[in-house]
Amino acid sequence: MKKKLKVGLIGSTGRMGQEIEKILGASSKSELFYAPLRKEKLDEKKAALVDVWIDFSQPEAFAGNLKMAEKFKKPFVCGTTGFTAKEKALLKKYAAKIPLLWSSNMSLGVAVLNEALKSFGAIPHFDFQIEEIHHNKKKDKPSGTAITLQENLNAVIGKAAPEPLAIRGGGVFGVHKIFALSDEEVITFEHQALNRTVFARGAVTAAEWLANKKPGLYQMRDVLFGK
Numbered sequence: 001m002k003k004k005l006k007v008g009l010i011g012s013t014g015r016m017g018q019e020i021e022k023i024l025g026a027s028s029k030s031e032l033f034y035a036p037l038r039k040e041k042l043d044e045k046k047a048a049l050v051d052v053w054i055d056f057s058q059p060e061a062f063a064g065n066l067k068m069a070e071k072f073k074k075p076f077v078c079g080t081t082g083f084t085a086k087e088k089a090l091l092k093k094y095a096a097k098i099p100l101l102w103s104s105n106m107s108l109g110v111a112v113l114n115e116a117l118k119s120f121g122a123i124p125h126f127d128f129q130i131e132e133i134h135h136n137k138k139k140d141k142p143s144g145t146a147i148t149l150q151e152n153l154n155a156v157i158g159k160a161a162p163e164p165l166a167i168r169g170g171g172v173f174g175v176h177k178i179f180a181l182s183d184e185e186v187i188t189f190e191h192q193a194l195n196r197t198v199f200a201r202g203a204v205t206a207a208e209w210l211a212n213k214k215p216g217l218y219q220m221r222d223v224l225f226g227k
C-alpha cells in the first residue's frame with residue numbers, strides 16, 4: 001500500500017481546522033500527522049517528519065508558521081485571510097525558499113470564477129461592482145476572496161472598480177458576485193459556497209498537489225490549470 005502524505009495542520013481547533021481533520025480522516029492519499037496547538041511548545045521531531053503543512057489560523061501567526069516550515073524545508077498551504085502588506089511581503093520572501101500556496105479561497109469554483117472574469121477585459125467601459133456575503137462571525141471585511149477578485153478585475157479592465165460591498169449575517173458560508181453593468185445589459189458572475197467542506201477539500205487537494213513542487217509562490221488556479 002502506498003504511504004500516505006503526512007499533513008501538519010495549524011489551526012486544528014478552528015472551524016476550518018475541524019473540516020480539514022474530517023477530510024483527512026477519510027482520505028486514502030493523506031493523513032493528519034501533527035496538529036500543534038497554539039499554546040503548546042512545538043515538537044520539533046514531529047515537525048521535521050511532516051510532508052506538507054496546511055494553515056488556517058490568523059495573520060499574526062503567519063510569520064512564525066513560515067519560519068518553522070522553512071526550517072524543515074516543507075511545502076506550506078495557507079488559507080488564512082485578512083493579510084496586510086506585511087504578510088504579503090512574507091509570501092514573496094518565503095516562496096524563494098519553500099513551495100508556498102496561499103489562496104483567499106480554496107474552492108475550485110472561485111479559481112474558475114477568477115478565470116471567467118478575464119472575459120470582462122472585452123468590455124472595460126462597463127461599470128463593475130463586486131458584492132460578498134458571509135456569516136456573522138467572519139472577522140475580516142471585505143473578504144479576502146473579494147479583495148483577490150477585485151485585484152484581478154482591476155488588472156483586466158485597466159481601472160479601479162469601486163470597493164467591494166460586504167454583507168455580514170446569519171450562517172452564509174460565502175457568496176461572491178461580480179456585476180458588469182451598461183445602460184442596456186447586466187452580467188452577473190456568481191459563486192456560492194454551499195458548505196465549509198468545499199474550502200477544506202480544496203486545501204487538502206492543494207496540499208497533495210504542492211507536496212512535490214519546487215520552491216515558488218503558487219495559487220489555487222495553478223492546481224487546476226497548471227503553472
Ligand SMILES: NC(=O)c1ccc[n+]([C@@H]2O[C@H](COP(=O)([O-])OP(=O)(O)OC[C@H]3O[C@@H](n4cnc5c(N)ncnc54)[C@H](OP(=O)(O)O)[C@@H]3O)[C@@H](O)[C@H]2O)c1
Pocket residue numbers: 010011012013014015016017037038039056057058059060061078079080081082103104105106107140199
Ligand atoms: N482560504 C479559504 O478558502 C478560507 C475559507 C474559510 C476561512 N478562511 C480563513 O481561515 C482562517 C481561519 O478561519 P476559521 O473560521 O477556521 O477561524 P476560527 O474558527 O476562529 O479558528 C482559528 C484557528 O486559528 C487558531 N489561531 C488563532 N489565532 C492564532 C495565533 N495567533 N496563533 C496560532 N493559532 C491561532 C485558533 O486556535 P485557538 O483554538 O488556540 O484559538 C483556531 O484553531 C480565517 O482567516 C478565515 O478567514 C479561509
